[in-house]
Amino acid sequence: MKQQSNKKLQVFGIGENVLLPIPQVDKRSHFDPQNLPGVILNCNDEGLYQIGTTAGRLEAQYTGGQLELSLSFFIAIEEVPNKAITLREAILHSSHGKHHQFCDSKRTCNSKCHRAFT
Secondary structure (H helix, E strand, O other): HHHHHHHHOOOOOOOOEEEOOOOOHHHHOOOOOEEEEEEEEEOOOOOOOEEEEOEEEEEEOOOOOOOOOOOOOOOOOOHHOOOOOOHHHHHHHHOOOOOOOOOOOOOOHHHHHHHHHO
């Protein structure tokens, strides 16, 4: 059974650029990217891949079925910072933190309140 499922999973080599689909719950707006670009750093005996991004290496490991081979070159292994990060941190870094910010003022807002958001 495991051999059949392994045949369906895509196999990647170290250094190949891949795309990791971003879960719907982590998408802040329609303008955020649909996929997180990364590079294969390592593959363990169970077929789980460690992914590196421009923000660091992801703490979680992913199967070949969760990844998609990228036709573009985004990042080399040498460019990955030696820092463990979560998927959410990597997504925030890739979208450059351009998320909506809301005023949390408990009093009546005016335009001076929102200058920091622009």
